[in-house]
Amino acid sequence: MSISSRFTVGIHILVLIELNKKGISSSEFLAGSVNTNPTLIRKIMGMLKKAGLIEVQPGIAGAKLAKEPFFITLLDVYKAVDVVKEKELFSVHENPHPDCLVGRNIQDSITPVLSAAQLALEKVLGNVTIKDIVKDIVEKEKCKIKIN
Amino acid sequence: MSISSRFTVGIHILVLIELNKKGISSSEFLAGSVNTNPTLIRKIMGMLKKAGLIEVQPGIAGAKLAKEPFFITLLDVYKAVDVVKEKELFSVHENPHPDCLVGRNIQDSITPVLSAAQLALEKVLGNVTIKDIVKDIVEKEKCKIKIN
DNA sequence: AATCATGTATTTAATTTGAATACAACGTAT
DNA sequence: ATACGTTGTATTCAAATTAAATACATGATT
Numbered sequence: 001m002s003i004s005s006r007f008t009v010g011i012h013i014l015v016l017i018e019l020n021k022k023g024i025s026s027s028e029f030l031a032g033s034v035n036t037n038p039t040l041i042r043k044i045m046g047m048l049k050k051a052g053l054i055e056v057q058p059g060i061a062g063a064k065l066a067k068e069p070f071f072i073t074l075l076d077v078y079k080a081v082d083v084v085k086e087k088e089l090f091s092v093h094e095n096p097h098p099d100c101l102v103g104r105n106i107q108d109s110i111t112p113v114l115s116a117a118q119l120a121l122e123k124v125l126g127n128v129t130i131k132d133i134v135k136d137i138v139e140k141e142k143c144k145i146k147i148n
Numbered sequence: 149m150s151i152s153s154r155f156t157v158g159i160h161i162l163v164l165i166e167l168n169k170k171g172i173s174s175s176e177f178l179a180g181s182v183n184t185n186p187t188l189i190r191k192i193m194g195m196l197k198k199a200g201l202i203e204v205q206p207g208i209a210g211a212k213l214a215k216e217p218f219f220i221t222l223l224d225v226y227k228a229v230d231v232v233k234e235k236e237l238f239s240v241h242e243n244p245h246p247d248c249l250v251g252r253n254i255q256d257s258i259t260p261v262l263s264a265a266q267l268a269l270e271k272v273l274g275n276v277t278i279k280d281i282v283k284d285i286v287e288k289e290k291c292k293i294k295i296n
Numbered sequence: 297a298a299t300c301a302t303g304t305a306t307t308t309a310a311t312t313t314g315a316a317t318a319c320a321a322c323g324t325a326t
Numbered sequence: 327a328t329a330c331g332t333t334g335t336a337t338t339c340a341a342a343t344t345a346a347a348t349a350c351a352t353g354a355t356t
Contacts, residue, residue, distance in 0.1 A: 207352075
């Protein structure tokens with residue numbers, strides 16, 4: 001089991017739009033870098049747009065960030081692309097037997113822990129911004145040039 | 149997308165074995181409380197056994213905890229039932245384009261964040277034990293009796 | 297020997313994912 | 327205004343995962 005790559009593709013899209021801000025980031029251009037098909041990109045772009053992270057217009061080529069990259073966290077992306085529903089990262093077995101002490105209490109008992117775990121994960125994502133990733137990528141690239 | 153219920157069922161199994169320690173916890177008995185079929189229970193029991201959390205013997209009815217419940221964390225269960233592979237909670241899109249600045253750096257750039265997020269989640273699970281859940285369930289039941 | 301439990305393999309249906317195709321709606325350029 | 331390229335959206339397809347279900351070999355007890 002794994003969280004859909006829509007999330008990491010979403011990050012990829014936003015970072016590339018920022019680094020290509022002087023160019024035109026069409027769905028085909030983005031798809032080339034991600035190495036997938038433009039339909040998937042457009043689908044994800046639609047989600048990012050709906051969440052207010054990018055601006056796109058039908059018929060006009062190219063997407064732009066709707067906010068400064070410093071104000072877009074990975075958590076924003078995570079929620080935008082809807083990979084994990086609220087409090088449903090962990091699935092709980094349905095209909096445990098109510099005649100059993102454990103069966104009738106287990107869900108209420110573990111749900112808070114599971115929610116806390118999920119929140120801890122989300123908090124980490126909330127502390128990293130698109131700007132951080134952009135900077136890191138530029139930095140990594142500098143190192144590569146030095147080496148070569 | 150959701151993490152397999154094997155995890156929460158695993159917790160259910162361990163808690164029930166503990167609370168039924170004076171009785172015999174056969175796979176059929178456990179299946180009754182979880183409200184699923186005994187095969188799934190045995191499959192999960194096999195994983196818990198392999199991880200050294202319970203003791204079961206072929207042909208002999210009933211499972212016992214292999215450790216005191218205080219020494220079994222939810223993280224132990226989580227790892228035992230193998231719901232999420234190491235560092236693979238998030239899936240990353242394969243083969244981004246190496247000719248693109250973003251494409252050739254994005255994976256190395258976001259992997260540490262994703263790992264940190266996953267570790268934060270696991271840390272929360274590591275801080276809760278089966279004993280905690282057992283105590284909580286007993287407590288909840290007391291309240292219910294008071295109310296009724 | 298008969299019975300019951302565990303352990304394991306296999307099949308099935310349901311769900312999700314990503315890839316792919318098709319096409320309507322929209323804007324721009326000629 | 328016509329043609330072309332782009333976005334937006336619906337639909338189909340194959341692959342993977344999950345849980346349910348069945349079957350049966352292995353082991354232990356009576």
